[in-house]
Amino acid sequence: MEAYPLVSATGMLGSGFRPDSLDKAIELGARMIGCDAGSTDPGPGPLATGQCMFSKAAAKRDTEVMLSRAVAAKIPLVIGSSGTGGGDQGLAFMLDIVREIAREQGLHFKLAAIHSEVSKETVRAHLQAGKARALPPSKPLTEADIEDALHIVAMMGAEPIQAAVDAGAQIVVTGRSSDTSIFAALALMQGYAPAVVWHMAKILECGAAAVAHRLAPDSMMAVLHEDSVDVFPLREDYRCTPQSVASHTLYENADPFDLKEPSGTLDTREAKYEAISDRAVRVSGSRFHPDPEYTVKLEGVRQGGYSTMLMGGVRDPFIHADLDNWLKQLDDNIKIRVGAMVGNRPYEIVTRVYGRNGVMGALEPEKAVGGHEVFILWDVISPSQELSRVIASSVSHLAVHNPIPKWHGLISGVAFPYSPPELDRGPVYEFHLNHVLVPDSPTSLFCTEFEEV
Amino acid sequence: MASGQTTIADLAVLVRSKNAGPFWLTIDVMFDNEVAYRRVRDNEVINRAGIARIYGRDPADIIVVNHDAALAIKVSFPRPQSSGSKYDSDVYGGQQYAPLLSLPVPD
Numbered sequence: 097m098e099a100y101p102l103v104s105a106t107g108m109l110g111s112g113f114r115p116d117s118l119d120k121a122i123e124l125g126a127r128m129i130g131c132d133a134g135s136t137d138p139g140p141g142p143l144a145t146g147q148c149m150f151s152k153a154a155a156k157r158d159t160e161v162m163l164s165r166a167v168a169a170k171i172p173l174v175i176g177s178s179g180t181g182g183g184d185q186g187l188a189f190m191l192d193i194v195r196e197i198a199r200e201q202g203l204h205f206k207l208a209a210i211h212s213e214v215s216k217e218t219v220r221a222h223l224q225a226g227k228a229r230a231l232p233p234s235k236p237l238t239e240a241d242i243e244d245a246l247h248i249v250a251m252m253g254a255e256p257i258q259a260a261v262d263a264g265a266q267i268v269v270t271g272r273s274s275d276t277s278i279f280a281a282l283a284l285m286q287g288y289a290p291a292v293v294w295h296m297a298k299i300l301e302c303g304a305a306a307v308a309h310r311l312a313p314d315s316m317m318a319v320l321h322e323d324s325v326d327v328f329p330l331r332e333d334y335r336c337t338p339q340s341v342a343s344h345t346l347y348e349n350a351d352p353f354d355l356k357e358p359s360g361t362l363d364t365r366e367a368k369y370e371a372i373s374d375r376a377v378r379v380s381g382s383r384f385h386p387d388p389e390y391t392v393k394l395e396g397v398r399q400g401g402y403s404t405m406l407m408g409g410v411r412d413p414f415i416h417a418d419l420d421n422w423l424k425q426l427d428d429n430i431k432i433r434v435g436a437m438v439g440n441r442p443y444e445i446v447t448r449v450y451g452r453n454g455v456m457g458a459l460e461p462e463k464a465v466g467g468h469e470v471f472i473l474w475d476v477i478s479p480s481q482e483l484s485r486v487i488a489s490s491v492s493h494l495a496v497h498n499p500i501p502k503w504h505g506l507i508s509g510v511a512f513p514y515s516p517p518e519l520d521r522g523p524v525y526e527f528h529l530n531h532v533l534v535p536d537s538p539t540s541l542f543c544t545e546f547e548e549v
Numbered sequence: 550m551a552s553g554q555t556t557i558a559d560l561a562v563l564v565r566s567k568n569a570g571p572f573w574l575t576i577d578v579m580f581d582n583e584v585a586y587r588r589v590r591d592n593e594v595i596n597r598a599g600i601a602r603i604y605g606r607d608p609a610d611i612i613v614v615n616h617d618a619a620l621a622i623k624v625s626f627p628r629p630q631s632s633g634s635k636y637d638s639d640v641y642g643g644q645q646y647a648p649l650l651s652l653p654v655p656d
Contacts, residue, residue, distance in 0.1 A: 339619060345619070351614060458629045459629065525634075530631075
């Protein structure tokens, strides 16, 4: 079987890479360029708002380098999970960039845009047909979950990308896709073994993250063989070691040995990692277990009210020593005051105490204040921004004068850095779907549009 | 902890935490030599009951995996709340590993 070289431009479109690295990959015969442009790492915001986590300038620069090389070399380019969240707005953001670059540089190609945003009706139909399953630790999907969603995306496997390439697309820009499908799609079409392909894809999806010491994001190359894959970075000062490549299966996965894909599970227990030079590693021995049921993961976000935030510091050691009681007393006073103002309208105050457990919350084993300052962040959350602000302005007044038994007289116990101290933070979003659908076919949830650019 | 006692921080070359999707948290403890890795692994310094106690979780929810090829020990468990939701305070899950640094490692 002929070797199949391919390249991942960088781990996250918009984070950057050296153009030289991609040029070198093309010289080495890369048959496709792939790049992941999405993530759930930055939380529910990007999917909820449609905003990319990177600026247009950052995304455009990386896309420009990839697109010009792919068109010149006449090889496919696959960009997955557009605009961070992969919803229709994120896809439109990426497509506009691609068209703009093509116009500016006079590039021409067949473009495929694969949508992954799914309608509530589609998800409801799968739920009613018994074709929705919860992933741990979530509860079964409900009609209310679907109704509450602002946006729902389905995470495509390799098949919709393969169908687009089969139809003649050279540049494939997708909504939410699994990170690995971007790199697996074309290699599977070439007939390489699924175990080798999916393990390769798992290594490539984060670009140069699998090198021993990454100084800045960059590209990563893979060369597929019949029963193994060679991986190496393109920057001369980077190197892969067996340990650095093996370690990459740990990254952002709950389980490093069983890596779930829509069509099955990559089992890396028996994988071998051998150095074949001082900077390249050969990977072999993984297995791929096809699942009897093809599943597509959903990601969805909903809004839970609006927040007005309030932040302040406390330096008084007597307040620190009695912080729980001081906060409880404040809470009691807030309930009385807010009840008198707004009656039974629902609201919630989330209090984070930095200097104690602000970072770890419920996971923090150290329960006492350790330093000489604490920083308190209050989030007042209610169904409207106006109500949250009304409540927050009372919270700030009650907090600053909240007494402690040590001092006899009116105190000002919170140092606010701003005036006014309240800041409207806007909508509060939440990921609320952690479920898979069993689709009619691997492509049935995705809609592809073609365009001659 | 007795002073002078060897800890995870003394032996590991990388201890990190991160989201594994919006609903899970995962912690990697990585070594650069077999001796240090096996010393921590074979003494079961990082174990489900201990992790559950430190983080206030149910032991049944904790996954601990020893990865010999990577010289790494991995711990995963569901987040108390999803990434970036109203009660969360670490969107990337990147600052949840510190309590493991001072775990004592027997010889």
